[in-house]
Amino acid sequence: MKRLETKLIFIAFFLIGAMSASAQLSMPVYNLKQWDNGTTLSAAAFGTLGMVFSDSKDLQFRRDVLQSNGASKGDPDFKTDSIFAGQLMLNHKNRYHALLQVKQDKRHHNDWEDYIGMAFAGWNINSHWRLRAGRVPVDAFMVSEYRAAGVSYTWARPVTEFYGHILLDTVDGVELSYRRALGPGTLDLRSNIGHFDLRVSASSTEDFDLEVNKLWNASAHYETDHWRFRIGYLEGQVDGFHRVKSERMTSAELPSNIQNLITALFKYQVNVTPADITRVARQYDLAGSTIKNATIGVNFDKGPWSIQAELARTGFDRSFNLHADAGYLSIAYQYQKFKPFVTVSAVASHMETVAQRFPEMDPKLQLALDESFNKEVPRSSQAAVSAGVRWDFSEKWVFKTQLSHVRLDREKSSLWLVQSDKPQEIDEQVNVLSISLDFVL
Amino acid sequence: MRMLNRLFAPYRKLATATLLCLLSGGYSALSCADIAVVVNPENPVAAMNEREVKDLFLGRFLAFPDGLAALPLDQPVKSKIRAQFYKQLTGKTVPQINAYWARLIFSGRATPPRTAASSEEIRQMVIDNRNAIAYVDSKHVTPDMHVVLTLKIPPENHTD
Numbered sequence: 001m002k003r004l005e006t007k008l009i010f011i012a013f014f015l016i017g018a019m020s021a022s023a024q025l026s027m028p029v030y031n032l033k034q035w036d037n038g039t040t041l042s043a044a045a046f047g048t049l050g051m052v053f054s055d056s057k058d059l060q061f062r063r064d065v066l067q068s069n070g071a072s073k074g075d076p077d078f079k080t081d082s083i084f085a086g087q088l089m090l091n092h093k094n095r096y097h098a099l100l101q102v103k104q105d106k107r108h109h110n111d112w113e114d115y116i117g118m119a120f121a122g123w124n125i126n127s128h129w130r131l132r133a134g135r136v137p138v139d140a141f142m143v144s145e146y147r148a149a150g151v152s153y154t155w156a157r158p159v160t161e162f163y164g165h166i167l168l169d170t171v172d173g174v175e176l177s178y179r180r181a182l183g184p185g186t187l188d189l190r191s192n193i194g195h196f197d198l199r200v201s202a203s204s205t206e207d208f209d210l211e212v213n214k215l216w217n218a219s220a221h222y223e224t225d226h227w228r229f230r231i232g233y234l235e236g237q238v239d240g241f242h243r244v245k246s247e248r249m250t251s252a253e254l255p256s257n258i259q260n261l262i263t264a265l266f267k268y269q270v271n272v273t274p275a276d277i278t279r280v281a282r283q284y285d286l287a288g289s290t291i292k293n294a295t296i297g298v299n300f301d302k303g304p305w306s307i308q309a310e311l312a313r314t315g316f317d318r319s320f321n322l323h324a325d326a327g328y329l330s331i332a333y334q335y336q337k338f339k340p341f342v343t344v345s346a347v348a349s350h351m352e353t354v355a356q357r358f359p360e361m362d363p364k365l366q367l368a369l370d371e372s373f374n375k376e377v378p379r380s381s382q383a384a385v386s387a388g389v390r391w392d393f394s395e396k397w398v399f400k401t402q403l404s405h406v407r408l409d410r411e412k413s414s415l416w417l418v419q420s421d422k423p424q425e426i427d428e429q430v431n432v433l434s435i436s437l438d439f440v441l
Numbered sequence: 442m443r444m445l446n447r448l449f450a451p452y453r454k455l456a457t458a459t460l461l462c463l464l465s466g467g468y469s470a471l472s473c474a475d476i477a478v479v480v481n482p483e484n485p486v487a488a489m490n491e492r493e494v495k496d497l498f499l500g501r502f503l504a505f506p507d508g509l510a511a512l513p514l515d516q517p518v519k520s521k522i523r524a525q526f527y528k529q530l531t532g533k534t535v536p537q538i539n540a541y542w543a544r545l546i547f548s549g550r551a552t553p554p555r556t557a558a559s560s561e562e563i564r565q566m567v568i569d570n571r572n573a574i575a576y577v578d579s580k581h582v583t584p585d586m587h588v589v590l591t592l593k594i595p596p597e598n599h600t601d
Binding site: 028029031042044046085087089091093094095099101118120122124126127132136137145146148149151152153179181186225226301302303334337339392395440 | 492496501502503504508510511518531532533534535536537539540542543544546547548549550552553555
């Protein structure tokens with residue numbers, strides 16, 4: 001019933017949007033009010049209506065790890081890519097500005113605060129320096145600041161292998177940026193300080209609350225007529241990583257980490273002391289660790305051709321040095337209103353073994369713990385080839401379709417939600433078809 | 442017949458464009474002339490280069506080179522002069538420009554130039570506002586506008 005209601009709401013938005021599109025075509029910003037002192041209040045809205053089909057029964061496809069269910073064979077999902085957002089913008093003589101963006105998407109919404117995409121006040125100190133404070137977007141990756149706005153990129157969604165395990169798009173804090181002309185282009189330096197918290201779905205039954213404080217990032221962009229280069233670094237202190245009781249978990253069920261550990265200890269018949277467990281658990285616990293992320297990206301846009309590539313390494317200084325390397329290359333060609341594209345992408349996670357970290361430990365215990373952690377620690381290793389087309393059939397409406405063929409490592413499938421009782425037998429190849437309608441109102 | 446087709450093929454586009462210019466009124470006439478970038482006569486900026494104009498119309502900078510806040514104005518959405526202006530200035534088509542602006546608007550980095558309802562409204566806003574900067578058909582420049590840049594539109598950038 002709830003699913004039906006949601007569909008009806010989205011269909012209503014669709015119809016309203018279709019009517020407005022046919023009635024008035026313009027840039028997606030509406031001036032609501034203008035005062036004599038040079039202050040303007042304007043509004044804008046964007047959204048996506050998407051449907052995702054997958055040919056795997058065992059694995060539910062999701063846009064990112066913040067979604068707690070997704071599309072599987074025979075059960076296409078309407079919410080995976082569907083988003084609706086509206087924003088109000090206040091501007092005083094291009095000197096002071098403020099923005100409030102409210103967003104509805106398929107993520108955990110624990111309270112009203114989670115519906116706020118962005119909310120900040122800004123000050124253009126001079127033509128070079130700008131300061132913004134509040135819930136500000138984080139320039140962590142090339143698409144991270146506008147990853148919800150489908151109209152602004154070619155794909156059906158930001159590349160899953162690259163953006164699917166990235167949790168961060170805004171922080172509560174401040175941003176200082178500096179911009180100047182340099183040679184044939186423009187140099188843009190940005191830095192954020194702040195914190196964020198959110199709920200991650202680690203599996204089909206378990207959620208975690210993640211809290212990251214003392215987060216800072218710095219990035220540099222250099223943009224010419226046809227090229228855009230970006231390099232960035234981000235670091236934050238993980239102050240909280242708590243398992244939360246999920247509605248999808250039965251009361252009789254033990255948390256999976258305990259289940260996995262008990263199973264492994266029985267299997268290898270090892271005696272373990274609380275001291276051993278504590279020592280290893282401290283290493284394993286993400287709370288108290290530092291998350292680090294380094295990225296580099298390039299975009300070439302000349303005539304009909306667009307090429308974009310990014311590489312990133314994201315990791316923790318604890319948790320057995322858990323880290324992931326990800327990258328993609330996307331090529332698109334604009335032919336009139338159509339933009340076909342091809343993307344290749346991959347992510348590979350790495351983690352030290354217990355034997356590497358604790359070489360003096362009983363080998364049987366090392367094996368038992370490794371087996372337990374291998375099941376428990378969310379990791380992803382997969383590669384994909386995607387092809388699709390973007391069709392700008394009107395000023396405000398964009399149709400997209402995309403087919404992705406994904407090959408994955410069964411033991412590192414955390415971008416998906418595993419539905420099978422036998423995870424060792426899940427599919428290693430999945431095809432995902434996406435159809436979406438992006439719009440601005 | 443095939444011979445004739447081959448002979449006249451290079452001229453067909455030009456001939457079609459010229460014919461459309463002659464047959465249709467209003468905006469199509471605009472698509473055949475150069476584009477003048479204009480400001481209010483009280484604006485101290487004497488001249489601008491393509492890059493400076495591009496920086497303002499793409500939201501990269503919010504002020505004129507001398508620091509005066511800028512108010513960029515766009516021609517009506519469906520006008521041909523708008524498509525020609527961006528094609529000539531940035532090499533991008535209207536869908537590409539729209540995607541560019543969507544990135545800036547929805548990350549809160551900038552708002553696009555204000556869109557006027559007509560060329561006449563553009564003229565009036567330039568006359569009334571010291572901060573305004575706009576583009577008009579060079580044939581429609583009046584003494585109450587100051588031209589800071591003229592964009593020559595080559596035939597291949599005509600959008601007909």
